[in-house]
Amino acid sequence: MRINNLLEPKRIMIVGASDHSDKVGGILMRKARISDCEIIPVNPNHDEILGVKCYKDILDYNQGKGKIDLAVIAIPRDFVYEELEKCGKKGIKEVIIISAGFSEVGNKEGEKRIKEIAKKYSIRILGPNCFGVCNPFKKLDLTFSKTSPGKGEIAFISQSGALWSFIADLSAGIFGFSGFVSLGNMEDLEFYDFIEHFFRDKKTKSIVLYIEKLKDGRKFMKACREAIKKGKKIYAVHVGESKEGKKAAFSHTASIASNYLIYKGMFKQVGVFLCDSLEEAFEKASSKSFKEKINKNVKLGKEIKIITNAGGAGALLSDMLSRKGFKILEDKDILGTALAEDYKKELEESAEKNIIVILTAQSMSEIEKTARVITDFKNKTGKQVVALFLGRQSMKKANEIFEENKVDYFNGLRAAGEGLII
Secondary structure (H helix, E strand, O other), rough: OOHHHHHOOEEEEEEOOOOOOHHHHHHHHHHHHHOOOOEEEEOOOOOOEOOEOOOOHHHHHHHHHOOOOOOEOOHHHHHHHHHHHHHOOOOOOEEEOOOOHHHHHOOOHHHHHHHHHHHHHHHHHEEEOOOOEEEEEHHEEOOOOOOOOOOOEOOOOOOOOHHHHHHHHHHHOOOEEEEEEOOEEEOOOOHHHHHHHHOOOOOOOOEEEEEEOOOOOHHHHHHHHHHHOOEEEEEEEEEEOOHHHHHHHHHHHHHOOHHHHHHHHHHHHHOOOEEEOHHHHHHHHHOOOOOOOOOOEEEEEEEEEEEEEHHHHHHHHHHHHOOOEEEEEEEEEEOOOOHHHHHHHHHHHHHHHHEEEEEOOOOOHHHHHHEEEEEEEEHOOOEEEEEEOOOHHHHHHHHHHHHHOOEEEEEOOHHEEEEEEE
């Protein structure tokens, strides 16, 4: 099972490594160095990054120094194809493509090209448009979440990477993980591949899934049955119950969520527990409670705009609010790299009177600064703005800013879903 190298590599090449802490390649480099793995950075503009020898080109690396188990590609889209080809020539068989700009924005030809290169060299691909992986038992965190979780018994497989930022932050100090995988656009590897991986993993007791769409339902069902037969419990959250949720899912990872009732029946048939929220799924998987404050009733107008740096969170909230009778005018994903200025620009361009602003704690997120942008905007315009800053420990100062300025806020999707009223 070659995909073991995705979660248990010994030697990792980071293509697009950087010494800038605000760039994805810099964040990945800093996090990867904490792991038990040997790190090989690649960047044509550097001889050394963070004290580690940097190669100008993938082909410059001498395989005699040790076989590369995993390559992580974090570069602009148009350069991905050439670098993936070089990975193939170098004999690298597992590749994570962090880079976005493929089928989620209509670039199907680009994704087809990735598939052709991967097939040519027998490479297994995670992504593209992917948030990475995490294995706390190897001190390995190849994501750009702000919080790295501790060891535990829960595996999380998700089509939304930014939701990992939320859950990792929310769960810190409460429970840990055996692993996390962000599937992204699922050009190659998908849910059943990693369900099979984790049901063979003795450390994993429960598996949580965030699903927008399954590519192969039969293989998914077979993998779930095998996992449950081996004593693993599986909890799923599925987005796309509403047309707004389906639309948000498509713009996020090019997944057109299928009929919700079909998925519900499928889960029931194989013994997967369907949950209404991620919080519910993780509470059941861990037997721990997040103790969210849900008894806050915040009144909003019927028509709402959502601004988010996490496409999956926007899709889930769209489903939750549509069930309650809200109309989602727009679910605008400004991406995980969004800074406070990006939120400010989007708010100022919003004609809507009722706005929900979602933020997940990613390494580049300006949490307190964004909180002040929201409070200033609300005080200036008088519009009804609700802050949904997902997480726990990273959101404490932002919560204080909201309290001081009397801005309504929630720190969980479930809390927002239950606390917002028309």
